[in-house]
Amino acid sequence: MVRALSSFWMVKSHHQPLSDMAMRYFYPIAILIAILTGNKVFAQTDSVYSLQQCIDIAVRNNLDVKKSEFEMERSRIYWQQQRANLLPTLNGTVNHGLSNGRGLDPFTNTYLNQSITSADYSANASLVLFNGLSIQNSIKRTALAYQAGQMDFQQAKNDITLNVITTYLQAISNSDLMIQAKNQAEVSRQQLQRLEVLNKNGAVKPSDYYDVKGQYATDQINVISARNSLEASKLNLLQIMNVPYSRSITLQRLTASEVPGKYTATPNQVFDIALQDLPYVKAASLRRQSAERQVKAAKGSLLPILALSGGIATRYSSAAQRSTLIDSAEVNTGSYIKTPSGNQAVYATDRIYRNEKIGYMSQFKNNYNTQVNLGLQIPILNAFQSRNRVALAKIDLQEAKYVEESTRIKLRQDVEQAYLNMTTAYERYQISTEQVAAFQESFRTAEIRFNSGVLNSVDYIVAKNNLDRANNNLINARYDYYIRTKILDYYQGRLSL
Numbered sequence: 001m002v003r004a005l006s007s008f009w010m011v012k013s014h015h016q017p018l019s020d021m022a023m024r025y026f027y028p029i030a031i032l033i034a035i036l037t038g039n040k041v042f043a044q045t046d047s048v049y050s051l052q053q054c055i056d057i058a059v060r061n062n063l064d065v066k067k068s069e070f071e072m073e074r075s076r077i078y079w080q081q082q083r084a085n086l087l088p089t090l091n092g093t094v095n096h097g098l099s100n101g102r103g104l105d106p107f108t109n110t111y112l113n114q115s116i117t118s119a120d121y122s123a124n125a126s127l128v129l130f131n132g133l134s135i136q137n138s139i140k141r142t143a144l145a146y147q148a149g150q151m152d153f154q155q156a157k158n159d160i161t162l163n164v165i166t167t168y169l170q171a172i173s174n175s176d177l178m179i180q181a182k183n184q185a186e187v188s189r190q191q192l193q194r195l196e197v198l199n200k201n202g203a204v205k206p207s208d209y210y211d212v213k214g215q216y217a218t219d220q221i222n223v224i225s226a227r228n229s230l231e232a233s234k235l236n237l238l239q240i241m242n243v244p245y246s247r248s249i250t251l252q253r254l255t256a257s258e259v260p261g262k263y264t265a266t267p268n269q270v271f272d273i274a275l276q277d278l279p280y281v282k283a284a285s286l287r288r289q290s291a292e293r294q295v296k297a298a299k300g301s302l303l304p305i306l307a308l309s310g311g312i313a314t315r316y317s318s319a320a321q322r323s324t325l326i327d328s329a330e331v332n333t334g335s336y337i338k339t340p341s342g343n344q345a346v347y348a349t350d351r352i353y354r355n356e357k358i359g360y361m362s363q364f365k366n367n368y369n370t371q372v373n374l375g376l377q378i379p380i381l382n383a384f385q386s387r388n389r390v391a392l393a394k395i396d397l398q399e400a401k402y403v404e405e406s407t408r409i410k411l412r413q414d415v416e417q418a419y420l421n422m423t424t425a426y427e428r429y430q431i432s433t434e435q436v437a438a439f440q441e442s443f444r445t446a447e448i449r450f451n452s453g454v455l456n457s458v459d460y461i462v463a464k465n466n467l468d469r470a471n472n473n474l475i476n477a478r479y480d481y482y483i484r485t486k487i488l489d490y491y492q493g494r495l496s497l
Contacts, residue, residue, distance in 0.1 A: 050252040051168050054241055058164045059157050061242035068156035072149035079142040085135050088127040095120040117318035121364075124311035132300025141293035144286045151283035158279060162490045163240055166483050171233035171251055173479035177472060178226035184468050185219035192216050194451075204453075211457035215464070262426065263485055267419040270491055271412055277493040281411060284404040291393070291400040298393040301386040302379060310372040316363045323353040415491055422484035429477040436474045439467040 049057075059065055095118075102113045128135065192212050198204040231247065238245050275281055328351045335346040358366075379386060446463035449455035489495055 075149035119316040122313035126309035132303030134300030137297035144290035148286035151279040155279035174230040181226040188216035208457035274491040284407040288400040291397040298390040305377040327352040425481040432474040432477040
């Protein structure tokens, strides 16, 4: 729509150059009308970014957001680990050994002087039945820390969102300023063309001609400065998004629904909502609650620990042998005993055994054993480690309370300052609107008088510069007010578009 209006005035200028010189200074109003009607100034190409697209890209690419996400994930793992500490521990052990020379036979516990292959297998489990509720309080502590990490992650996304919004609006503001600068230069160019003709015919004072020519050069310099400011703001935005810079990238305009009206919320209302919804305020509260749980968990280490444990084990030795009886006979021992009938020889049974190695699976089954233990560990003296942990946890709790309170105080101060800035920006915007209307009328009459030859070039340029500054001030004031309202929206958790 802005381009259509521009073409309309340019076509008319060929027929009515004098009156259209004044009409061109309604161009900034045409810009605002185009914004309010929601038409897009830039063509829809791959290099056109909307505000929502910029936010999405920045949140996805920003390194600070990624770092916050890593911290959140780390706190989640800590929480999972504390929950897993309620489960029994189960461990298995497998040992295989080879010894040469004199060594202990693990099967008979006797010393042998030979090469022995041995193996031990065991599995042990333990379960803490009571430890002063330290595990339970640690679970709640890490759960709250994880929730605080989630709030930090959301806060990081909110911060980058606000940063993108303010930078995006600054770029749009600089774009409007560049259009305004081009419009100012166009007015000077058309006036200069008219005076060139008059100057050749001697129908105008040379000083008037050169004054306008100097003003045209000034306007051209302003166009260059405005273009540089626009590109600098685009570069800043793209760096926040972590996207390579390109001069061809353009930004979409705002729609009518996004144009701010008068802000109706009071500072107290903004503060109350921020106190309930702002992620970093919630994070401070959650960390204070987490510190309270840490104190309880530390106190639990002062109480006895009751644990149940058990295990199974078996072993194998290559030296293990089994003796098998293969024969027996009665043999004279050479001893005798006296009896009434005479000496009687003493006979004994002589048994013959055959030694054979015991198989692996047989040993595995025969050596199987189990055990169950119920133990009570009573802390008596451990270099005051437990008591010092409690003392440190209490200090951490006091620090967390201080951080929570200072966060609330800082939040109220920031909200009050932001609201004051918004109010000032709104008043400046209202006055700037009235100023533009007044200077438009002043320039209209000055241009008519200058074209009629009854006004000198100095007064004409003063009137033109007054209108130019007023238009620039209006653009700056409007976007400054918009940015200030977005900051208040940020405190209320309403940055989604």
